[in-house]
Amino acid sequence: MNAKNLKLLYEGKAKKIFEFTENEVIIFFKDDVTAFNGLKKDSLSGKGKINKKISKFFFDMLEKENIPTHFIKDIDENSFLAKKGxxxxxxxxxxxxxxxxxxxxxxxxxxxxxxxxxxxxxxxxxxxxxxxxxxxxxxxxxxxxxxxxxxxxxxxxxxxxxxxxxxxxxxxxxxxxxxxxxxxxxxxxxxxxxxxxxxxxxxxxxxxxxxxxxxxxxxxxxxxxxxxxxxxxxx
Structure with missing residues (x-):
């Protein structure tokens, strides 16, 4: 994902959220891992894409069972498009x-x-x-x-x-x-x-x-x- 032209709305311990449209955001899963409220922190290559893949899998599963989620569609290995709210x-x-x-x-x-x-x-x-x-x-x-x-x-x-x-x-x-x-x-x-x-x-x-x-x-x-x-x- 090329985020150069996107506005960063929020950066947390494990994700970045970029504005995409008025009603949509792109969620980027970072490789950072933290514990104990950030007192322990590392970057582990590949972690972001694993968590994104698992999250998409469960969001798809839940949508089929009539649980509304923010997931819209895939962007790339580390990112997906989501509803803004x-x-x-x-x-x-x-x-x-x-x-x-x-x-x-x-x-x-x-x-x-x-x-x-x-x-x-x-x-x-x-x-x-x-x-x-x-x-x-x-x-x-x-x-x-x-x-x-x-x-x-x-x-x-x-x-x-x-x-x-x-x-x-x-x-x-x-x-x-x-x-x-x-x-x-x-x-x-x-x-x-x-x-x-x-x-x-x-x-x-x-x-x-x-x-x-x-x-x-x-x-x-x-x-x-x-x-x-x-x-x-x-x-």
């Missing part, structure tokens, strides 16, 4: 098993399956470290209207069922994941990415990771594991 300043976290910060917060062992998925929110704010936030505060701060928040919850749990069922066929489990949503003309759509950077994917039997925990915990070569995940889902 206002990103809601919330990160939606869905948990199927205990892992990561949840274990630390509640003193639990890793890998315990919940009877029902747990849905949590964090405020999307890097300066504050994306603090956890409850539904009551979200509504009190007028971050989003209640009917739209309920729609986000319904979408998030439906996404959980769709992707979890698909992965189980590949002997993989969706442990937990983070979603972001956008809004345009009062319509909610799934934004950001769905990739090993934003999800925990484990082997169903061995609990082997195929996600960013490889990097966080120095458990091996991140790119090799991401490529293995591609192979496991037949990409």
């Amino acid at each position: 206002k990103i809601i300043p919330l990160e939606v976290i869905v948990r199927n098993y205990t892992a990561g910060s949840f274990c630390k917060r509640y003193g639990l062992k890793k890998g315990i399956k919940f009877k029902n998925p747990i849905l949590e929110y964090s405020l999307k704010n890097d300066e504050l470290g994306d603090p956890m936030i409850c539904k009551n505060i979200i509504l009190s701060l007028n971050l989003i209207e209640n009917n739209l928040l309920e729609k986000i919850e319904n979408y998030s749990l439906k996404i959980n069922n769709i992707i979890s069922n698909f992965l189980l066929e590949k002997n993989l489990i969706l442990v937990d994941y983070k979603l972001e949503f956008g809004i345009n003309n009062n319509e909610i759509f799934l934004a950001d990415e769905i990739s090993p950077d934003t999800c925990r994917f484990w082997d169903k039997n061995t609990m082997e990771s195929f996600d960013k925990d490889i990097y966080r915990e120095n458990k091996g070569n991140l790119i090799d594991k991401y490529k293995e995940f591609l192979r496991r889902i037949n990409l």
Whole structure:
């Protein structure tokens, strides 16, 4: 992608967003990888195109199940065209098993399956470290209207069922994941990415990771594991 003539709207830890038209943006997936709110950072060749490929795959899957997403079409190996909209300043976290910060917060062992998925929110704010936030505060701060928040919850749990069922066929489990949503003309759509950077994917039997925990915990070569995940889902 030649971005010389495009306006950079936003650059995050793993992506750049360029203005394309009045209603469209180009999302470019970088090779950067970070952990611990950016305290650990590297650039790994090929990571961006892997995450873009996986995100496109899941967006296509979800669109077929009537989940609206921001994905429009491919641009190149690292980029796709997406709907422009206002990103809601919330990160939606869905948990199927205990892992990561949840274990630390509640003193639990890793890998315990919940009877029902747990849905949590964090405020999307890097300066504050994306603090956890409850539904009551979200509504009190007028971050989003209640009917739209309920729609986000319904979408998030439906996404959980769709992707979890698909992965189980590949002997993989969706442990937990983070979603972001956008809004345009009062319509909610799934934004950001769905990739090993934003999800925990484990082997169903061995609990082997195929996600960013490889990097966080120095458990091996991140790119090799991401490529293995591609192979496991037949990409």
